[in-house]
Amino acid sequence: MPSDSKRILLVIRRLGLGGIEQATITLANALHHADHDVHLLVLKDTPQQSPAPGVTVHCQPFERQARKTPKGLALHLVGRTLLKAVLPGSGFVWQGLAVTPLFERFLAEQEAAHGAFDMILIRGQGAFELLWPFDDKRCWQMVEAVVGDYEGRQTQPRWLIRKLFDAKRVICVSQGLADGLSEHLAARDIALERCEVIHNAVPLERVRTLSEQADEPIPDTPFLLHVARLVPEKNPTLLIEAYHKAVEDGLDTPLLIIGEGSEQAKLDALVKRLGLEERVQFLGRKANPYPWMAKASALVLSSNFEGLGLVLIESLALGTQCIATDVPGGIREVLVDDQARLIAAPNAQDLAAKMQEALDQPVTVRPQWAERFSEDAVVPRFLRLIEPNAA
Known part of the structure; x- marks a missing residue:
């Protein structure tokens, strides 16, 4: 790898055939072709597609693994029974408390063996929910779907939204998403640490x-x-x-x-x-x-x-x-x-x-x-966020 190569970890819950998954594959491939060391972590199910050779894929079913630990099993059972009724919509909170330590252990093992990652991108709300307690300045949550109240959809209580977004660093794939998210969070007195807009790349x-x-x-x-x-x-x-x-x-x-x-x-x-x-x-x-x-x-x-x-x-x-x-x-x-x-x-x-x-x-x-959405136009915008003085 060139001396200016970066190590980048992309995290996604599933790697199916939808738009978020395809955008993740495209970004992973583009970063790899730009001579960066790219790793893709899939948290659930067998991937239905593969990135380019050279992108390292890790399949780690942390949800299932967590339920094999005493703490994880207890949180799962309490969350699925008592807390599901008392605190509707809070299931991800208890899952995250069990899953995040496994992710942190995986991250520490990878970095001990191969060196530190320069950027960690968590893509999609399903992954946010599993890893909501994770706190690291290299980490960005990528928002790829509309967040907020529309079409009569029931929104989550404020305390649950706070778990997902309070003081987080977020990348939105469109300005429209960023505006909607900002309005949604401001109405609930929740503040992001940073919000950037970077469109998805298309090959x-x-x-x-x-x-x-x-x-x-x-x-x-x-x-x-x-x-x-x-x-x-x-x-x-x-x-x-x-x-x-x-x-x-x-x-x-x-x-x-x-x-x-x-x-x-x-x-x-x-x-x-x-x-x-x-x-x-x-x-x-x-x-x-x-x-x-x-x-x-x-x-x-x-x-x-x-x-x-x-x-x-x-x-x-x-x-x-x-x-x-x-x-x-x-x-x-x-x-x-x-x-x-x-x-x-x-x-x-x-x-x-x-x-x-x-x-x-x-x-x-x-x-x-x-x-405007080519890989060459989009990839440098991600890399600029790694720079020490990026703000």
Whole structure:
């Protein structure tokens, strides 16, 4: 490793196939390719994807290990029985008290054998909750989802929010998230030590390369495309209702949907009830959705919130215009300039209108809209936080 190489530990609860997991893999790979010593710690389950060779992966099921200790088992049983009823939502507090010592022991062993880490990044609330007592000036919590009160969601009591965020050093993946988090914490008299905004990186060249590797025929005729998990937070019901409204108003371009999830049966029934079987096609999950994204007339995103919106950046990297709902998070940081005119109010009528507008008056995508999120643009911002005088 070069003399200026840094040792960096990324911590995530699970390494599945979602957006946070993909962003973590991208960052780990980018740091490794920049000649840094990168370690990825997975706290639960078998990883479903792997980073580049050279990134060291540690799988440590600390939750399960903790329950094998007297203290951990006692906290688990008391938390699951008495405290679950008396203090709803507090389960992570007792888990964290048992898990964090195991993490600290792992960290000490690694550093004794290989040298100190220069930065520790804990990604996602699931990992925050398991490691909330951990206190180290090298540590940053990465906030990647909207925090706060919205859509009628019940927020946690103040004392639980304090456990997660009070006096912590936080990196938010969009300014929208940072603003929402700041407002949420200020209303509860909770103060962060520091808050930085660093967008997630996207491997733009990899996305472009994969877009040229179609393994099945893709229509040459115009189509709208939705790429997301079919889960409530992505609000695919709004997508179908808006598309139906657009069809009633004269739109004749088909809608293709890539993704799987808990809403599939509900969406199938809705498509049939609205008589859209010939116009809406569910393609399931695709390991490589990029050839479809490159050929789409527009990508449509109907989420209730987006931490940043990685699929929007990927779409822009392929020259495909985007339609998205104006919701909490980072949508307006991704869709800028002329592309911002295709941001819709989060209702069926306005989203339908933006579908038609995209087809009638398409946006010409500018390369710089995606380049802002390249690995080369993002990685140095993390490294600057390691500098001794960074403030």
